[in-house]
Amino acid sequence: MAALAGGPLSLRWVVLAWVTLYITTTKAVDRSNFKTCEQSAFCKRQRNVKAENSPYRALLNSLEVTEKSIKLQLINEVNKVPLLLEVYGLQGNMTRIKINELNPVKPRYEVQDVLIHDPPTVPLAVVGKDEGSVELGFGLYKMIVTAKPFRMDITTGNELLLSLNSRGLMVFEHLRKRKDSRNHFTNSPGSAIHGCSNSETAHSVQPVRPTSVGLDFSLPGFEHVYGIPEHADTLKLKTTDGGDPYRLYNLDVFQYEIYNPMALYGAIPLMLAHNARRTLGIFWLNAAETWVDISSNTAGKTLFGKMLDYVQGANEIPQTDVRWISESGIIDVFVLLGPSPFDIFKQYASLTGTQALPPLFAISYHQCRWNYNDEDDVRSVDAGFDEQDIPYDVIWLDIEHTDGKRYFTWDPNKFPNPKDMLQSLAAKKRKMVSIVDPHIKIDSGYKIHNALQSKNLYVKTKDGSDYEGWCWPGSAGYPDFTNPEMRSWWAAMFAYDQYEGSLDNLYTWNDMNEPSVFNGPEVTMHKDAVHMDGWEHRDVHNLYAFYVQMATAEGQIQRSGGTERPFVLTRGVFAGSQRYGAVWTGDNSAEWDHLKVSLPMCLSLGLAGLSFCGADIGGFFKHPSPELLVRWYQAGAYQPFFRAHAHLDTPRREPWLFGEENKLLIRAAVRERYTLLPLWYTFFYRAYKTGEPVMRPMWVEFPEDVETFNLDEQYMLGNALLVRPVLEQDARGVQVYLPGKGQLWFDVHSHQKYTGSQTLYVPVTLSTIPVYQRGGTIIARKERVRRSSSCMHSDPYTLYIALNAQHAAEGELFIDDGHTFNFEKKNEFIHRTFSFANNSLTSRCADPVGRYDTTAWVERVVILDVRRPSSVVIKLSGGAESSLEFEHNPDTAVLTVRKPAVNVGADWTLHVR
Template sequence: MHLSGPLSGKWTATSLGLLSILSTVISPAAAVKEHDFKKCNQSGFCSRNRAYADHALAASSWTSPYTILPESGAFKDGQYQATILKTINDNGDTVRLPLTISFLESGTARVTVDEEKRQKGEIKLRHNSKARKERYNEAEQWVVVGGLELDKKAKVDSKDKTQFTVKYGPTSNFEAVVKFSPFSIDFRRDGASQIKFNDQGLLNVEHWRAKVEKAPEPEPEKKEGDEENKEGEQKDEEKKEEPQGPDESTFWEETFGGNTDSKPRGPESVGLDISFVGFEHVYGIPSHASSLSLKQTRGGEGNYEEPYRLYNADVFEYILDSPMTLYGSIPFLQAHRKGSSVGVFWLNAAETWVDVTKAKDSKNPLALGIGAKTSTHTHWMSESGLLDVFVFLGPTPKDLTTKYAELTGTTAMPQEFAIGYHQCRWNYVSDDDVKDVDRKMDKFKMPYDVIWLDIEYTDDKKYFTWDAHTFKDPIGMGEQLASHGRQLVTIIDPHIKNVENYPVVAELKSKDLAVKNKEGNIFEGWCWPGSSHWIDAFNPKAREWWATLFKYTAFKGTMENTWTWNDMNEPSVFNGPEVTMPKDNLHDGNWEHRDVHNLNGMTFHNATFHALKSRKPGELRRPFVLTRAFFAGSQRVGAMWTGDNTAEWGHLQASIPMLLSQGISGFPFSGADVGGFFGNPDKDLLTRWYQAGIFYPFLRAHAHIDARRREPYLMGEPYNTIIAGALRLRYSLLPSWYTAFHQAHVDGTPIIKPMFYTHPSEEGGLAIDDQLFVGNTGLLAKPITEQGKESADIWIPDNEVYYDYFTYNTVPTSKGKTVTVDAPLHKIPLLMRGGHIFARRDRPRRSSTLMKWDDYTLVVTVGRDGKHAEGDLYVDDGDSYDFEKGQYINRKFVFDGSAKSIVSTDLEGRDTKSIKEGDWLKKMKGVSVDKIIVVGAPSGLFAGKKEVKVESEGKTWTAFVEYNAPEGGRAAFAVIRNVAAPVGADWKIDLS
């Protein structure tokens, strides 16, 4: 039965079942049902690996059964290859595991363990399954885009019968000490241990085995005295110290929530303990609604009982302070302590759990040269695939993000509109509704760039269609938006409605491009449209077909200002196990879904990204695609958001550490639904959320279909004015945000940065996750996230001077101290760190597109020494890929009190006169730095001065100066007006 509208038509048992599913999913009053998602003890491989760890750590004489066969090893051109023997029983039987340790030019090391016995090919295993038998080994093809060049200068420094040492890295100060028996690796920097593999002996590679059907054991014949002996036998069992082997009950089949996973390949998990020696704080592995510094997961006060889980899932109304899985996964974890940062990237796309424990070092840490007394031990467990781990030895947080970016890529350079404000709800009910919101945002002087349409715009939940009754004129709607410089985003999900007379599903079937079930037939599940099929974006032919659907001639009603939102791509399957796809489904190449689950959302996101690049021949524009599900590498193709949050103060608080975690994990273009998706925020909460949201790299308000309308202009005064002021602050700072995005695009630097990232030597900041720096601006924000709070306690990481952004007051504080600043409802706690220069555009506009040719203001915050400040500005056309051809402006600004000057030069040292100018660069010649505000202005340079000399391109002219002496707590400041210095040219202001 197929539904017409959300839930209409003839009611059958099937449709009533779907009604039950949907009522569970869309009820705004229902919190997430934790029992719908597995705990570790309900996941067979996690339970087995945890039990393995319990036994290994409890046994006084435990020895890991994994040994390198020394004679099998060879080191050549920066790579070591050998065979690990796993002893599997008391008879000495072994399994051979090929080992590769690669030392890369970047200084990153890679350790890969496979299984020799698995045979390639598509073979029948069980239940008519066509799943492949070997371990999944194609994650690298999706995730890694560079940085794999071997370090041919790496060399074996020492070797004996028990171990060998490799020296590697750009300065050869990294070492890997590889021990043969039991197998382990100690990664060192400057002679001190940083990361250890298998130090606790938890390496576990569940090898291939044929299923042996056991005959039922006959009932023993009852004898006299049996009952009396039973208690004694039970006591004898309890006395046995050694376990009888792993629990085999979930080897070949596993049931959860009424769904059965056939597991045709049997047990095949990989597990490994990774220890961070002397590191108390570890970060990363998003996404979880948890603190930035990860908590322990083996119980105890303030800790979790469950491991952090990485298994992309549609978690409805997620709970806070939990290691529970969410919508996306990035298995990149980093550890930090004063003077050192290290990290690991676990390249595995299957369901993964990570235990985190901390322990005092048993040895004197000073003997190791590290000065710390606590180490963090992590235990990684994945259901299938290779054991494939990259090791980064830092030593700084920036080293980690840069080297990780070399492997997985950097965030895509966005269109400039994408970093403006996005207005969304489920759902704007008609094209007239959209146009009315557009007009009212202008009426109340609230800037925005994008309005969004959720699933109700379609004809009966059929994507690439419009509801002819409510969206009668999508072109007219799009044209009105375009006339105001605005964009439209429409939702396109991966589930395709299974109904007759729908060409998209007909083609999906006829071209055989859908995900299959375990028998190799097209998989059918339930989602918003009812009965649905899922595009298999792992299939290159499916991706080619997908691109044809987005062409303007195919998706009629879309225009050049129409973009895309990919939701539900975990994938969400309402009647599937854990609200997702069965693990024994099959994808292109007959890989099981269990192998690629966490990659699935990324492949769909990628397919849409490339589809938008080919909508019309010759239209080379940067796409915008938002995704809910993601994996390592997703940053290359768009933005993400944290999913279905709730209109509660706790969710506002949680958004900041969640987004900081995304940033340091390589996916900085991230945001959270402003106002909360579920529920109805009161006016104070909504206002504070906008004030926090302007510091999200991706800024979007969104609301559930059952939530009251809450467009920001509906709040009334004084809220309207306060929210409009917050949005205008975001828009005035767009040049600096865009510059930060460019830096992220170049080298993976986070856009918003936690304290440990900017001040890695300050131990007091290692666990702080409620304040942030924006790019390289020196802007330090501490959003108010508590109800009724009218002040902010801001931790100051250094001895530099800090100024209030709005008043220029000097903040009285010192390094490592906390300063309390007033923050009534209308005030955003925002400080400016001395020593920086950042750019603004101060003329209020209704969209970023309309700001394109406005002049700039530079804000100079003079450092405590009164002599220095610097910053940068990156500008391009904000739309095309011409920046890859040199069509951009990248300036460095320096205030030098000693030289008595403010200077602009090309940041890269380019001879900009030699660049062939396109239309955009030519037009930018008319855009200038119009005003410079110098906060903390030295009186010796500015007091009594009325004008200064400006020099550029052989010409000299005068700009006017207004000096304001310090007053009360306010610092001195000077305003240089009518600077008229071309933003793309070299220039100098002489302050002598």
């Protein structure tokens, strides 16, 4: 849900007025509630620094080589403030560059808990030095540090990959004591910075200001950059020369606009640059408000300077320039050198972790609205799915299920017997999710508030009192989740004896965790609020939601004694949030453009490590037309997180309320999701193991095909399925680009074969969603759809084999119990690889460590683009052979082999003779 900022009015008036506006308005975002760069003092100051000679000089005689890093000092020749530069070579083709004050007045904030460990280093060596520069070598790369003006260049062979401070835009505002209230600091980089506006300091009593940092990067040879979610914008990031930079500042934005760089709920400071030869990544590890400027350029000889020796035809090379600006903290940047997209995913995952493997129910269908009214309503909706033969796994409860917006409670009148309700769902192998937000009603009769207050675990104001803001309950306190003691206490509250009425099939939704503060600046917490160890909120803002989800996920794990995998949906995210669950794209609207923008939003999050993404099916605000709702279900069935959700004031939207024809179309889309659960689960396992996104841009799979670089209306699921949802009203056809010269593609419905690279015009009806299986892949389905995923756990599999031009294909399948950590703690899993070559399909063990007993078997094998055989024989690992029944369709060249009747975990070979 979303909020609007209030003023110094009575609590009752502001909350009631805000809720009324929230429920009734159809107005777009009120931009006056949110800052532009011009209104953000530090952004304006830094952006006013123009590309020119930098005041920073590297003191090469201070060079210090240690076992793990190389250090040298930088000096600002205007104000003489010394900085410390640390350079690390990291395993896996990465480097880390840190710049901090050499002798700060007090420590500057450095981000905690995001990196999964201290990144292992590789030796850096000084391989060259003269009076003006020093060359550092690690692996296949060199880093050239030029002294005056300071700049760094990273090269491999004779190729310049990336330059830092090549445009002289580095700014590091040093901490200093105030001289007086009127003129309390000296300009850091020189005369280009003129002061700090009242908006930045009005709430501050700290003796040090300003604190912002900024650095520019030049990327010769790159025209396409992606990432830095979350923004409701195109997949390829736009240049920002004519407007605001992209903003990274977790905010509760009411009815957000699309196709602009405004901040939204999440902030992941990872950018990817891609061309036909290479992919690079820049990970800016800073949790403060951050702005990212992007400009297009042409690399010229003056830009390259001494680097000209490394470049051929420099004046013809396209270039993207990127500039990062953060309000506080230090410069701590990781350069991920690829060279492939999959190398980037692996590198970023080695720093921040991989996507948590979700329980199977979590990647199934979820039914939600604000709010299901009471226990009878829940039972009625649950029964409706059975009556209409539509599978679903999870029903959700929003804020109205609580006792007066007191989280961890139930409304005693509407939900008097929550355990009975949960047990009824469990009997059908279904789950429930309840909302638990991180604002706590200030009420002396509320045990959660009393405990937090007595333990002194709330965020503080600058004068040391508990910080109070307004949110759904009215006056609320905000737990300090940066404090490990707070996170530990919060986790303990999910124990069954603490969260009364909860059972093991109740999971959690963390909303409003940016944090949302209705009467705060920009609908969030004041920047001078104080967290553990005296850090200001401005330093840690983008980490708050990360910590909330972390603590909630840990609570779910602890309540089961460490056995069960959690499911936690969050609205706010930061780097590393992928380790704790899922994200959705927030309060979208029932509009075609919002359906369309959900694709690049989730693709961008996937590029930044967070694969488990989805958008509210049908749109949160407003009422979708039946056509839009059907199209959204069809699209959502092919997005990682599949949940319908709707605003309190919208008419009911259960799938059977839009007429028989539309119900059948929605049911078909949901059932298609369930048939593909084995594929989804396997792709999520790969994401867990490698960091690669489940839902990925076309260019990830076809990195040399420039036609894919701007595509964001179609995408790949793993390496196997190309999905092109219908995103336009009254569409009679869509264009689909099939990449890869000579690559075969097969319509998953008709099995018609196509050859890339070409653009198809595909006629569509309301029942159509174009999906193509890539030639050379094997996918597993379960075609006996039941009422929930758990009911299908032991059901048989069907293998679909799409042959490539060489008449070969490969695929894999991961199976475990679908809900515990036993797959990693006890190696209880099955990981199979399937390969088709020389007219034989072979099933082999992909990981011999895994052991898992299942009765599931292979009931059918479907092979696309094959001639009619004379016989089909299956040979088991023990040597036994048997002939199988088959059917061949000469019109589609599809061979269907029936009842191989082999256990899915067995070794076997099927010969097509």
